[in-house]
Amino acid sequence: xxxxxxxxxxxxxxxxxxxxxxxxxxxxxxxxxxxxxxxxxxxxxxxxxxxxxxxxxxxxxxxxxxxxxxxxxxxxxxxxxxxxxxxxxxxxxxxxxxxxxxxxxxxxxxxxxxxxxxxxxxxxxxxxxxxxxxxxxxxxxxxxxxxxxxxxxxxxxxxxxxxxxxxxxxxxxxxxxxxxxxxxxxxxxxxxxxxxxxxxxxxxxxxxxxxxxxxxxxxxxxxxxxxxxxxxx
Amino acid sequence: xxxxxxxxxxxxxxxxxxxxxxxxxxxxxxxxxxxxxxxxxxxxxxxxxxxxxxxxxxxxxxxxxxxxxxxxxxxxxxxxxxxxxxxxxxxxxxxxxxxxxxxxxxxxxxxxxxxxxxxxxxxxxxxxxxxxxxxxxxxxxxxxxxxxxxxxxxxxxxxxxxxxxxxxxxxxxxxxxxxxxxxxxxxxxxxxxxxxxxxxxxxxxxxxxxxxxxxxxxxxxxxxxxxxxxxxx
DNA sequence: TCGATTTTGTGAACGCCTTCACCAACTCGT
DNA sequence: ACGAGTTGGTGAAGGCGTTCACAAAATCGA
Numbered sequence: 133x134x135x136x137x138x139x140x141x142x143x144x145x146x147x148x149x150x151x152x153x154x155x156x157x158x159x160x161x162x163x164x165x166x167x168x169x170x171x172x173x174x175x176x177x178x179x180x181x182x183x184x185x186x187x188x189x190x191x192x193x194x195x196x197x198x199x200x201x202x203x204x205x206x207x208x209x210x211x212x213x214x215x216x217x218x219x220x221x222x223x224x225x226x227x228x229x230x231x232x233x234x235x236x237x238x239x240x241x242x243x244x245x246x247x248x249x250x251x252x253x254x255x256x257x258x259x260x261x262x263x264x265x266x267x268x269x270x271x272x273x274x275x276x277x278x279x280x281x282x283x284x285x286x287x288x289x290x291x292x293x294x295x296x297x298x299x300x301x302x303x304x305x306x307x308x309x310x311x312x313x314x315x316x317x318x319x320x321x322x323x324x325x326x327x328x329x330x331x332x333x334x335x336x337x338x339x340x341x342x343x344x345x346x347x348x349x350x351x352x353x354x355x356x357x358x359x360x361x362x363x364x365x
Numbered sequence: 366x367x368x369x370x371x372x373x374x375x376x377x378x379x380x381x382x383x384x385x386x387x388x389x390x391x392x393x394x395x396x397x398x399x400x401x402x403x404x405x406x407x408x409x410x411x412x413x414x415x416x417x418x419x420x421x422x423x424x425x426x427x428x429x430x431x432x433x434x435x436x437x438x439x440x441x442x443x444x445x446x447x448x449x450x451x452x453x454x455x456x457x458x459x460x461x462x463x464x465x466x467x468x469x470x471x472x473x474x475x476x477x478x479x480x481x482x483x484x485x486x487x488x489x490x491x492x493x494x495x496x497x498x499x500x501x502x503x504x505x506x507x508x509x510x511x512x513x514x515x516x517x518x519x520x521x522x523x524x525x526x527x528x529x530x531x532x533x534x535x536x537x538x539x540x541x542x543x544x545x546x547x548x549x550x551x552x553x554x555x556x557x558x559x560x561x562x563x564x565x566x567x568x569x570x571x572x573x574x575x576x577x578x579x580x581x582x583x584x585x586x587x588x589x590x591x592x593x594x595x596x597x598x
Numbered sequence: 599t600c601g602a603t604t605t606t607g608t609g610a611a612c613g614c615c616t617t618c619a620c621c622a623a624c625t626c627g628t
Numbered sequence: 629a630c631g632a633g634t635t636g637g638t639g640a641a642g643g644c645g646t647t648c649a650c651a652a653a654a655t656c657g658a
Binding site for chain 1 (some may be wrong): 654
């Protein structure tokens with residue numbers, strides 16, 4: 133009666149294939165960032181200690197992560213910056229640019245559309261859509277806002293596989309359903325709700341308000357001294 | 366996952382005191398959100414299954430988390446929504462509003478300043494500062510941009526203990542140093558760099574570009590079918 | 599060439615977190 | 629009152645990830 137449980141939604145580090153541990157994958161972008169900076173400073177090699185320094189990860193952890201790539205540094209020397217960069221870029225699919233559709237042209241959406249940091253890091257926003265007909269046609273960055281009704285066409289014709297959801301909370305699930313229906317299999321959700329998506333679709337959640345609440349918890353435990361009379365000057 | 370990219374220095378769930386596991390703390394905001402919604406829908410009680418449903422956490426995990434609060438649901442019935450809300454709110458310090466200073470009035474900064482979701486979830490932005498003198502005085506939301514030179518005064522006089530850093534990457538470390546020097550002990554960093562802070566200061570990192578890169582990794586492993594000729598119509 | 603030094607790669611230990619399995623406690627219908 | 633159905637609490641087991649500690653491999657100076 134015992135059936136082998138199929139891997140969970142997205143946690144699955146799973147099987148024997150070339151899959152990297154999830155925790156490692158989450159740190160690869162950090163290494164890439166650091167390596168880019170080191171390169172621009174002229175370094176040709178770097179040690180795990182240097183990478184640790186500039187990413188906040190422990191050096192042992194850096195080495196373990198990089199060893200998963202099959203990457204070979206040189207003992208006594210360190211890693212070749214260019215080579216390692218290329219290797220990580222390949223691992224996370226940075227050899228190509230990924231086309232991204234941004235749903236929701238509110239404050240946050242427009243801010244993201246204008247952010248130059250995506251392009252330099254492997255993603256390109258190729259469309260901004262909004263549900264409000266009044267906004268359609270409006271220029272945001274170098275893109276014009278399009279109607280959400282055209283979502284499916286946009287996604288298929290522009291080879292979009294990743295979407296950013298920056299709508300109000302109430303709309304997010306509906307939008308997600310449309311996205312999934314149109315073939316999107318990766319969603320970055322900035323709306324403060326948990327999205328329900330079918331197996332095989334990845335969702336990553338970013339919730340700034342929640343992050344603040346987490347900080348508040350720790351702050352409270354420190355005894356939030358600002359509440360009492362100024363003690364430390 | 367978030368996860369997080371998690372900070373090494375503060376990971377200590379540690380000792381015998383009232384500390385909750387870090388993973389639990391990170392989920393409390395989700396429960397709070399879900400409970401607020403359930404309440405607005407008229408529910409007076411809810412089961413761990415319902416909470417699991419609306420947060421994406423497993424029901425066993427929900428129960429374990431809530432048990433850490435010492436919270437007592439009623440078997441066969443569930444949890445009292447109002448009571449549980451109050452209990453979680455207390456745990457994460459939502460009984461008061463936390464004063465937050467926002468550094469950096471760029472696209473992202475102004476978007477956050479206008480976001481209404483903070484106030485309803487325990488944080489209140491009480492100042493927006495920017496390094497550009499030309500921006501000082503400009504209105505953003507219902508606050509006027511102030512000079513970053515006044516940071517220390519602002520922080521002490523307005524009892525700020527949490528800061529959001531939304532500056533360009535190059536400026537982030539300098540800003541963080543100033544913040545820490547002025548007494549801030551919790552930082553939410555939106556700049557794409559790792560901040561170095563002294564022990565006792567908490568940093569949480571939010572990096573949208575990195576999240577996209579993580580999604581791209583998984584997308585690549587799915588075989589990004591959009592790269593091939595349209596097979597599935 | 600040799601010894602001192604640097605730095606990677608990695609097995610093993612450890613710790614945190616999740617999941618499982620099941621008991622206890624409550625409701626409801628009859 | 630009782631039995632069936634529901635739901636929370638929790639110890640135990642298992643998995644994942646980090647840290648530790650050290651051997652192996654490279655450089656460098658003399």
